[in-house]
Amino acid sequence: MTRARRTAAELLGDDPPKTARPHQVKDHRQRLVLAQAEHAELKNRALKGELLSRGAVVAEWSAILREVRAGVLSAPSRIRSRLPHLTQHDVATIDEVLRAILTDLAADSNAEAPSVAVQAVQ
Template sequence: MQETHSNTADPALSQMPRSLSKSAFAKFVEVSPGRISQMVKQGLPVEADGKIDVARGKLWISENINHTRAASHAKGPTLFGEEKQKTSLTAERARLAKEQADAAEIKNAILRKELVHASDVEREWAAVLRKVRAGVLAVPSRVRQLLPHLTPHDVEVFDNELRRALEDLANDD
Protein backbone atom coordinates (compact mmCIF):
# COMPACT_ATOMS: atom_id res chain seq x y z
CA MET A 1 0.00 0.00 0.00
CA GLN A 2 1.37 3.43 -0.93
CA GLU A 3 1.60 6.35 1.43
CA THR A 4 0.45 9.78 0.32
CA HIS A 5 1.70 13.23 1.25
CA SER A 6 -0.48 15.13 3.67
CA ASN A 7 0.03 18.53 2.11
CA THR A 8 -3.20 20.47 2.46
CA ALA A 9 -1.85 23.53 0.64
CA ASP A 10 -1.98 21.79 -2.73
CA PRO A 11 -4.76 19.23 -3.29
CA ALA A 12 -2.84 17.73 -6.22
CA LEU A 13 0.05 16.89 -3.91
CA SER A 14 -2.24 15.23 -1.39
CA GLN A 15 -3.26 12.75 -4.12
CA MET A 16 0.35 12.05 -5.14
CA PRO A 17 1.82 8.80 -3.77
CA ARG A 18 4.86 9.12 -1.54
CA SER A 19 6.84 6.49 -3.45
CA LEU A 20 6.50 4.68 -6.75
CA SER A 21 8.03 1.68 -8.43
CA LYS A 22 10.72 2.49 -10.97
CA SER A 23 8.40 1.89 -13.93
CA ALA A 24 5.60 3.96 -12.36
CA PHE A 25 8.08 6.76 -11.58
CA ALA A 26 9.28 6.58 -15.20
CA LYS A 27 5.71 7.17 -16.41
CA PHE A 28 5.26 9.92 -13.83
CA VAL A 29 8.30 11.89 -15.07
CA GLU A 30 7.63 10.89 -18.68
CA VAL A 31 10.87 9.03 -19.42
CA SER A 32 11.54 5.41 -20.28
CA PRO A 33 12.15 2.80 -17.57
CA GLY A 34 15.63 2.37 -19.08
CA ARG A 35 16.33 6.04 -18.51
CA ILE A 36 15.30 5.63 -14.87
CA SER A 37 17.82 2.77 -14.57
CA GLN A 38 20.49 5.07 -16.00
CA MET A 39 19.53 7.76 -13.49
CA VAL A 40 19.73 5.25 -10.63
CA LYS A 41 23.30 4.43 -11.73
CA GLN A 42 24.00 8.18 -11.77
CA GLY A 43 22.74 8.52 -8.20
CA LEU A 44 18.93 8.82 -8.28
CA PRO A 45 17.97 7.85 -4.70
CA VAL A 46 16.15 4.53 -4.35
CA GLU A 47 14.55 3.31 -1.12
CA ALA A 48 15.43 -0.04 0.46
CA ASP A 49 12.30 -1.62 -1.04
CA GLY A 50 13.40 -0.60 -4.56
CA LYS A 51 10.86 2.22 -4.89
CA ILE A 52 11.60 5.85 -5.56
CA ASP A 53 10.45 8.60 -3.20
CA VAL A 54 8.59 10.98 -5.53
CA ALA A 55 9.69 14.22 -3.86
CA ARG A 56 13.33 13.16 -3.54
CA GLY A 57 13.31 11.79 -7.10
CA LYS A 58 11.91 15.03 -8.56
CA LEU A 59 14.45 17.05 -6.59
CA TRP A 60 17.32 14.84 -7.74
CA ILE A 61 16.22 15.11 -11.39
CA SER A 62 15.90 18.90 -11.22
CA GLU A 63 19.39 19.18 -9.68
CA ASN A 64 21.22 16.58 -11.76
CA ILE A 65 19.66 16.29 -15.22
CA ASN A 66 20.51 18.80 -17.94
CA HIS A 67 17.06 19.73 -19.23
CA THR A 68 18.43 21.69 -22.19
CA ARG A 69 19.91 18.59 -23.85
CA ALA A 70 17.84 17.21 -26.70
CA ALA A 71 18.20 13.68 -25.35
CA SER A 72 16.46 14.63 -22.11
CA HIS A 73 13.40 15.66 -24.15
CA ALA A 74 13.30 12.54 -26.31
CA LYS A 75 10.63 10.85 -24.21
CA GLY A 76 9.05 14.12 -23.02
CA PRO A 77 9.81 16.73 -20.41
CA THR A 78 10.93 15.67 -16.96
CA LEU A 79 10.03 18.94 -15.28
CA PHE A 80 6.83 19.62 -13.46
CA GLY A 81 4.49 22.65 -13.73
CA GLU A 82 6.21 25.74 -12.35
CA GLU A 83 9.61 24.03 -12.47
CA LYS A 84 9.21 23.66 -16.24
CA GLN A 85 8.25 27.33 -16.62
CA LYS A 86 11.24 28.41 -14.49
CA THR A 87 13.61 26.31 -16.59
CA SER A 88 12.10 27.69 -19.80
CA LEU A 89 12.47 31.24 -18.49
CA THR A 90 16.03 30.50 -17.39
CA ALA A 91 16.87 29.11 -20.81
CA GLU A 92 15.39 32.18 -22.51
CA ARG A 93 17.35 34.48 -20.19
CA ALA A 94 20.53 32.55 -20.96
CA ARG A 95 19.84 32.80 -24.70
CA LEU A 96 19.20 36.55 -24.39
CA ALA A 97 22.38 37.02 -22.35
CA LYS A 98 24.37 35.13 -24.99
CA GLU A 99 22.91 37.26 -27.80
CA GLN A 100 23.72 40.45 -25.87
CA ALA A 101 27.26 39.23 -25.24
CA ASP A 102 27.68 38.40 -28.93
CA ALA A 103 26.42 41.87 -29.92
CA ALA A 104 28.82 43.52 -27.47
CA GLU A 105 31.68 41.38 -28.81
CA ILE A 106 30.95 42.46 -32.39
CA LYS A 107 30.65 46.12 -31.35
CA ASN A 108 34.01 45.94 -29.54
CA ALA A 109 35.67 44.26 -32.52
CA ILE A 110 34.43 47.10 -34.74
CA LEU A 111 35.79 49.68 -32.30
CA ARG A 112 39.18 47.89 -32.27
CA LYS A 113 39.07 47.93 -36.10
CA GLU A 114 39.12 44.11 -36.20
CA LEU A 115 35.87 44.14 -38.18
CA VAL A 116 34.78 46.58 -40.86
CA HIS A 117 31.49 47.15 -42.63
CA ALA A 118 31.14 45.46 -46.00
CA SER A 119 30.21 48.78 -47.62
CA ASP A 120 33.52 50.28 -46.46
CA VAL A 121 35.45 47.33 -47.93
CA GLU A 122 33.54 47.61 -51.19
CA ARG A 123 34.21 51.34 -51.43
CA GLU A 124 37.96 50.87 -50.80
CA TRP A 125 38.27 48.09 -53.36
CA ALA A 126 36.36 50.15 -55.92
CA ALA A 127 38.84 53.01 -55.42
CA VAL A 128 41.81 50.64 -55.82
CA LEU A 129 40.37 49.12 -58.98
CA ARG A 130 39.69 52.58 -60.48
CA LYS A 131 43.38 53.41 -59.96
CA VAL A 132 44.42 50.11 -61.58
CA ARG A 133 42.12 50.74 -64.55
CA ALA A 134 43.46 54.27 -65.02
CA GLY A 135 47.04 52.98 -64.83
CA VAL A 136 46.41 50.26 -67.41
CA LEU A 137 44.67 52.67 -69.79
CA ALA A 138 47.64 55.06 -69.49
CA VAL A 139 50.13 52.38 -70.64
CA PRO A 140 49.79 53.00 -74.44
CA SER A 141 50.57 56.73 -74.16
CA ARG A 142 53.54 56.04 -71.83
CA VAL A 143 54.83 53.36 -74.24
CA ARG A 144 54.48 55.81 -77.14
CA GLN A 145 56.69 58.32 -75.23
CA LEU A 146 59.25 55.68 -74.25
CA LEU A 147 59.36 54.02 -77.66
CA PRO A 148 58.89 56.75 -80.29
CA HIS A 149 59.77 54.37 -83.13
CA LEU A 150 56.39 52.57 -82.68
CA THR A 151 53.79 53.40 -85.29
CA PRO A 152 50.36 54.71 -84.28
CA HIS A 153 49.01 51.33 -85.38
CA ASP A 154 51.34 49.51 -82.91
CA VAL A 155 50.20 51.76 -80.06
CA GLU A 156 46.58 51.21 -81.05
CA VAL A 157 47.12 47.41 -80.88
CA PHE A 158 48.48 47.77 -77.33
CA ASP A 159 45.54 49.99 -76.39
CA ASN A 160 42.95 47.58 -77.86
CA GLU A 161 44.49 44.54 -76.11
CA LEU A 162 44.65 46.28 -72.75
CA ARG A 163 41.04 47.47 -73.08
CA ARG A 164 39.93 43.96 -74.06
CA ALA A 165 41.72 42.52 -71.01
CA LEU A 166 40.02 45.07 -68.71
CA GLU A 167 36.64 44.33 -70.30
CA ASP A 168 37.15 40.57 -69.82
CA LEU A 169 37.99 41.13 -66.18
CA ALA A 170 34.93 43.31 -65.72
CA ASN A 171 32.65 40.71 -67.33
CA ASP A 172 34.15 37.71 -65.51
CA ASP A 173 31.39 36.28 -63.30
Protein backbone atom coordinates in the same frame (compact mmCIF):
# COMPACT_ATOMS: atom_id res chain seq x y z
CA MET B 1 -1.93 25.92 3.25
CA THR B 2 -2.04 22.34 2.07
CA ARG B 3 -5.51 22.95 0.75
CA ALA B 4 -4.29 25.96 -1.28
CA ARG B 5 -1.51 23.91 -2.85
CA ARG B 6 -3.86 21.12 -3.71
CA THR B 7 -6.33 23.53 -5.26
CA ALA B 8 -3.63 25.14 -7.39
CA ALA B 9 -2.47 21.70 -8.55
CA GLU B 10 -6.03 20.77 -9.39
CA LEU B 11 -6.49 24.02 -11.36
CA LEU B 12 -3.24 23.69 -13.27
CA GLY B 13 -3.51 19.98 -13.87
CA ASP B 14 -0.60 17.65 -14.42
CA ASP B 15 2.78 18.77 -15.69
CA PRO B 16 2.81 19.26 -19.44
CA PRO B 17 4.25 16.36 -21.41
CA LYS B 18 7.95 16.65 -22.12
CA THR B 19 8.48 17.18 -25.82
CA ALA B 20 12.27 17.19 -25.82
CA ARG B 21 14.71 14.84 -24.24
CA PRO B 22 16.92 16.37 -21.55
CA HIS B 23 20.08 16.05 -23.66
CA GLN B 24 18.36 17.86 -26.54
CA VAL B 25 17.46 20.75 -24.26
CA LYS B 26 21.03 20.81 -22.95
CA ASP B 27 22.38 20.86 -26.53
CA HIS B 28 20.01 23.67 -27.42
CA ARG B 29 21.10 25.69 -24.42
CA GLN B 30 24.76 25.05 -25.26
CA ARG B 31 24.23 26.28 -28.81
CA LEU B 32 22.41 29.34 -27.50
CA VAL B 33 25.21 30.16 -25.05
CA LEU B 34 27.84 29.69 -27.79
CA ALA B 35 25.90 31.93 -30.18
CA GLN B 36 25.56 34.60 -27.51
CA ALA B 37 29.28 34.40 -26.75
CA GLU B 38 30.14 34.70 -30.44
CA HIS B 39 27.82 37.69 -30.78
CA ALA B 40 29.42 39.38 -27.77
CA GLU B 41 32.91 38.68 -29.17
CA LEU B 42 32.03 40.21 -32.54
CA LYS B 43 30.49 43.23 -30.82
CA ASN B 44 33.64 43.72 -28.72
CA ARG B 45 35.90 43.41 -31.77
CA ALA B 46 33.77 45.97 -33.61
CA LEU B 47 34.01 48.37 -30.68
CA LYS B 48 37.80 47.93 -30.64
CA GLY B 49 37.94 48.75 -34.33
CA GLU B 50 39.21 45.30 -35.31
CA LEU B 51 36.43 44.71 -37.83
CA LEU B 52 35.72 46.59 -41.02
CA SER B 53 32.30 47.19 -42.48
CA ARG B 54 31.59 45.56 -45.80
CA GLY B 55 30.58 48.90 -47.28
CA ALA B 56 33.89 50.53 -46.30
CA VAL B 57 35.90 47.69 -47.83
CA VAL B 58 33.87 47.72 -51.04
CA ALA B 59 34.26 51.50 -51.35
CA GLU B 60 38.02 51.36 -50.76
CA TRP B 61 38.59 48.52 -53.24
CA SER B 62 36.38 50.23 -55.81
CA ALA B 63 38.52 53.36 -55.56
CA ILE B 64 41.73 51.33 -55.87
CA LEU B 65 40.44 49.44 -58.90
CA ARG B 66 39.31 52.67 -60.58
CA GLU B 67 42.87 53.98 -60.20
CA VAL B 68 44.31 50.75 -61.60
CA ARG B 69 41.91 50.89 -64.55
CA ALA B 70 42.80 54.52 -65.25
CA GLY B 71 46.49 53.65 -65.11
CA VAL B 72 46.08 50.73 -67.52
CA LEU B 73 44.04 52.85 -69.92
CA SER B 74 46.71 55.56 -69.86
CA ALA B 75 49.46 53.04 -70.72
CA PRO B 76 49.23 53.36 -74.54
CA SER B 77 49.86 57.12 -74.48
CA ARG B 78 52.71 56.66 -72.00
CA ILE B 79 54.22 53.94 -74.17
CA ARG B 80 53.90 56.17 -77.24
CA SER B 81 55.76 59.01 -75.49
CA ARG B 82 58.59 56.70 -74.40
CA LEU B 83 58.80 54.76 -77.66
CA PRO B 84 58.23 57.34 -80.40
CA HIS B 85 59.23 54.86 -83.12
CA LEU B 86 55.96 52.93 -82.65
CA THR B 87 53.39 53.46 -85.34
CA GLN B 88 49.83 54.59 -84.72
CA HIS B 89 48.77 51.01 -85.48
CA ASP B 90 51.18 49.64 -82.85
CA VAL B 91 49.79 51.93 -80.17
CA ALA B 92 46.21 51.16 -81.21
CA THR B 93 46.97 47.43 -80.93
CA ILE B 94 48.43 47.90 -77.44
CA ASP B 95 45.33 49.89 -76.45
CA GLU B 96 43.04 47.20 -77.87
CA VAL B 97 44.84 44.40 -75.99
CA LEU B 98 44.76 46.28 -72.69
CA ARG B 99 41.05 47.08 -73.06
CA ALA B 100 40.31 43.44 -73.88
CA ILE B 101 42.15 42.34 -70.75
CA LEU B 102 40.18 44.79 -68.60
CA THR B 103 36.92 43.63 -70.19
CA ASP B 104 37.77 39.97 -69.54
CA LEU B 105 38.67 40.71 -65.93
CA ALA B 106 35.44 42.62 -65.40
CA ALA B 107 33.39 39.76 -66.88
CA ASP B 108 35.19 37.20 -64.69
CA SER B 109 34.75 39.24 -61.52
CA ASN B 110 31.03 39.76 -62.17
CA ALA B 111 30.49 36.04 -62.73
CA GLU B 112 32.43 34.94 -59.67
CA ALA B 113 31.68 37.68 -57.14
CA PRO B 114 31.78 35.76 -53.84
CA SER B 115 30.08 36.99 -50.70
CA VAL B 116 32.67 37.10 -47.95
CA ALA B 117 32.95 38.29 -44.41
CA VAL B 118 35.59 40.97 -44.19
CA GLN B 119 37.86 41.24 -41.20
CA ALA B 120 40.99 43.24 -40.49
CA VAL B 121 44.17 41.19 -40.36
CA GLN B 122 46.84 42.26 -37.92
